[in-house]
Amino acid sequence: MVTGHGPVERVVRLWLPVGFFLVLALFPFYWMAITSLKPNSELYNRRVMPLILHHPTLKHYIDLLTQTSFLTWTWNTMLVAVVSTAISLVLGVMLAYPLARMRFAGAGLIAMTVAAIYLVPQPLLFIPLADVINRLGLGNTLTAVILTYPTMLVPFCAWLLLGYFKTVPMELEEAARIDGASRLQTMRRIFLPLCTPGFISAGIFAFTLSQNEFLYALIFLTKSSVRTVPVGVIAELIRGDVFYWGQLMAGALLGSIPVALIYSFFVEHYVAGLTSGSVKG
Amino acid sequence: MTLRSEPVFAFARPRGRVSIGSWLDRQSVFSWLMMAPPLLFLAALVGYPFCYGILLSLQYRPVAHPGTFVGLKNFATNFHDPIFWRVALNTFVYTAVATLLKMVGGLALALAMNQQFPLKNLVRALLLLPFIVPTVLSTVAWMWILDPAFSVLNWLLVLVGVPKPGPSWLGNPLLAMVSIIAINTWRGLPFYGITLLAGLQTVPPELYEAATIDGASGWQRFRYVTLPLLQPIILIVTLFSVIFTFADFQLVYVLTHGGPQNATQLFATYAFDIAMGAGQLGLGASVALAMLPALALLIVALTIYLRRG
Numbered sequence: 001m002v003t004g005h006g007p008v009e010r011v012v013r014l015w016l017p018v019g020f021f022l023v024l025a026l027f028p029f030y031w032m033a034i035t036s037l038k039p040n041s042e043l044y045n046r047r048v049m050p051l052i053l054h055h056p057t058l059k060h061y062i063d064l065l066t067q068t069s070f071l072t073w074t075w076n077t078m079l080v081a082v083v084s085t086a087i088s089l090v091l092g093v094m095l096a097y098p099l100a101r102m103r104f105a106g107a108g109l110i111a112m113t114v115a116a117i118y119l120v121p122q123p124l125l126f127i128p129l130a131d132v133i134n135r136l137g138l139g140n141t142l143t144a145v146i147l148t149y150p151t152m153l154v155p156f157c158a159w160l161l162l163g164y165f166k167t168v169p170m171e172l173e174e175a176a177r178i179d180g181a182s183r184l185q186t187m188r189r190i191f192l193p194l195c196t197p198g199f200i201s202a203g204i205f206a207f208t209l210s211q212n213e214f215l216y217a218l219i220f221l222t223k224s225s226v227r228t229v230p231v232g233v234i235a236e237l238i239r240g241d242v243f244y245w246g247q248l249m250a251g252a253l254l255g256s257i258p259v260a261l262i263y264s265f266f267v268e269h270y271v272a273g274l275t276s277g278s279v280k281g
Numbered sequence: 282m283t284l285r286s287e288p289v290f291a292f293a294r295p296r297g298r299v300s301i302g303s304w305l306d307r308q309s310v311f312s313w314l315m316m317a318p319p320l321l322f323l324a325a326l327v328g329y330p331f332c333y334g335i336l337l338s339l340q341y342r343p344v345a346h347p348g349t350f351v352g353l354k355n356f357a358t359n360f361h362d363p364i365f366w367r368v369a370l371n372t373f374v375y376t377a378v379a380t381l382l383k384m385v386g387g388l389a390l391a392l393a394m395n396q397q398f399p400l401k402n403l404v405r406a407l408l409l410l411p412f413i414v415p416t417v418l419s420t421v422a423w424m425w426i427l428d429p430a431f432s433v434l435n436w437l438l439v440l441v442g443v444p445k446p447g448p449s450w451l452g453n454p455l456l457a458m459v460s461i462i463a464i465n466t467w468r469g470l471p472f473y474g475i476t477l478l479a480g481l482q483t484v485p486p487e488l489y490e491a492a493t494i495d496g497a498s499g500w501q502r503f504r505y506v507t508l509p510l511l512q513p514i515i516l517i518v519t520l521f522s523v524i525f526t527f528a529d530f531q532l533v534y535v536l537t538h539g540g541p542q543n544a545t546q547l548f549a550t551y552a553f554d555i556a557m558g559a560g561q562l563g564l565g566a567s568v569a570l571a572m573l574p575a576l577a578l579l580i581v582a583l584t585i586y587l588r589r590g
Contacts, residue, residue, distance in 0.1 A: 013393075013396070014393065014396050014398055017389065017390075017393035018393050018394065018398075018404060021390050021393065021408060021474075022404065022407060022408065024467065025407065025408050025410060025411050025467075025471060026407060026410065028411070028419055028422040028423060028426060028467075029410065029414075029419075029422070031422060031425070031426055031433060032422045032425075035425060043431070044431065046431070050431075050433050050436055051433070091318065091319040091322060092319070094315050094316060094318060094319050095316055095319045095320070097315065098311065098312035098313075098315050098316055099316075102308040102309075102311065102312040103308055104308050104309035104312045104313070105309065107312070110316065110320075112584055112585075115583075115584045115587055116580055116581075116584045117323055117327050119521075119524055119579075119580045119583060119584065120327065120331075120576075120580065121524060121525060121527075121528035121549075121576070122528075122530070123528045123530050123548065123549035123552060123553075123569055123572070124331070124334070124528065124569055124570075124572060124573065124576065125327065125330045125331060125334065126553070126556075126569075127334060127337065127552065127556045127562055127565050127566045127569055128330040128331070128333040128334035128337055128566065129326070129330045130556075130557075130562075131333070131337070131562060132326075132329070132330055132333070147326065148326060150322070150326075151322075151323065151326045151327050154319055154322065154323060155323070158319070182302065182305070182306055183305075183306050183308075183311045184305075184311070208413055211415055212415040212416055212417075214415075214416070214417050214530070214531045214534075215530050215531065215549075215553075218534075219557060229415070229418075230415055230417035230418060230531075231417075233417065233418065233421065234417060234421070234535055243425075243428075245425055245428075245431075248421055248425070249421075249422065249425065251418075252418040252419070252421045252422055253418075255415060255418045256414040256415060256418050256419070259413055259414060259415065260410065260413065260414065263406075263409075263413050264406065267402075267406045267409075270409075270413075271405070271409075271475060271479070
């Protein structure tokens with residue numbers, strides 16, 4: 001290498017750009033946090049330096065948890081995310097395993113179809129789906145979103161798992177087959193236990209995607225008791241033209257914590273899934 | 282012949298008897314039975330709504346009323362609707378500019394991160410936060426950052442000499458578009474950056490050494506070694522990003538509702554307004570379907586590119 005690496009050059013080439021991106025990425029979260037802790041007298045006073053916190057208070061959090069249905073929304077969000085992730089993993093495996101391991105006519109076509117469905121964005125489908133859900137009498141039930149989230153999560157899980165399954169060696173399954181195990185037994189007892197990392201990756205993504213979902217929840221859930229966090233925050237904490245910014249920021253922060261927590265535990269799995277080239281952005 | 286083929290197993294089991302068990306064990310039977318539930322599920326909740334959406338777009342169909350077939354009338358209405366063309370232009374500008382910014386910014390982020398430094402994994406995890414936090418919630422934070430009366434951004438701008446009270450970010454048509462593009466970029470850039478970083482890490486160092494020995498400058502190494510090797514990843518990430526920026530809904534719905542005066546209205550939000558706001562399911566479906574030609578092209582391109590099977 002011709003280039004020297006003095007301390008000045010290191011600052012310019014490394015810390016300056018990395019620092020810039022870090023500040024850019026994290027400032028909104030910092031702003032959420034300090035806004036949620038400021039008393040209203042400080043929030044809406046132009047003479048106070050806004051970047052730091054002068055008189056911290058938990059009032060907005062207490063109001064959020066006692067005067068709104070935020071806890072109900074959180075429970076709904078969790079329930080929906082966990083159930084639709086579980087459904088999607090099971091159905092995703094049922095698609096991915098044959099595609100990864102079996103030879104049969106039409107396999108290529110099915111794989112392409114799954115990929116194409118994975119790429120269909122919700123806005124293309126929400127109007128007819130809304131009508132279908134209404135005719136099924138599922139409006140304002142969590143079932144409506146538990147049924148519709150997997151329409152995006154199943155192809156996604158299948159796609160991610162298909163990529164993962166192909167990296168698992170086949171010798172164990174072949175040995176099990178020679179020992180007389182049926183295909184179902186081979187898959188359940190031998191193959192699936194080997195794929196835990198793949199399930200964790202797909203599961204985290206499916207979980208974060210369901211926590212992030214907004215359009216279907218907005219259309220199908222119009223009663224406070226069945227709302228999820230994103231819809232509840234938008235529909236009920238923004239009241240007409242009056243904004244309760246402290247409460248809003250408290251809600252946005254608390255609503256982000258479950259995803260951020262799960263993500264921080266499994267960040268390596270997350271990045272591995274992200275960089276396998278199968279995740280939408 | 283690979284080890285996986287049928288005859289190998291055929292020797293290992295009794296022949297001649299066609300039991301249900303052995304029928305179920307045939308690759309094609311096993312596969313189709315296994316795939317039937319997910320495929321039926323997708324047919325019912327993706328395939329059917331998709332076809333039903335096409336049918337709806339050909340109907341006059343107010344909410345809670347039966348539809349009447351009107352042929353292509355809805356599409357003709359859109360064709361003569363100046364807002365529809367505004368929406369098409371908005372969507373195009375939004376997608377093109379945001380994608381370009383994410384690509385350039387993501388590449389810069391990846392190059393900056395592709396060095397050894399302490400706490401690198403922590404920094405990478407923190408940089409991805411905008412991408413994993415639910416869009417609606419981070420957009421609410423941006424809404425507050427851009428608030429007309431108490432914008433912290435304007436507070437900073439006034440500090441460096443911009444005349445008070447600073448720009449009205451969400452009230453001015455052009456600035457509102459700038460704002461949604463900036464926030465979409467903020468959210469999507471880490472995804473680009475971290476994916477490209479993974480790509481950079483697969484470039485063999487020998488290539489750079491060889492290029493250096495041949496007298497290549499830093500820029501030349503980037504242009505003739507790094508970029509060509511990253512090209513497949515850039516292409517995939519860009520196609521993903523274009524598809525989901527093109528059909529974006531959440532960010533605009535929360536931040537501007539398509540305003541002011543439809544300056545930030547996109548296909549998805551406009552279709553929502555017509556179908557859910559005005560209750561015109563048929564017309565709304567036709568606006569949503571107007572996305573189909575461009576989307577179909579992108580989806581087919583990416584599907585072919587991603588082919589695993």
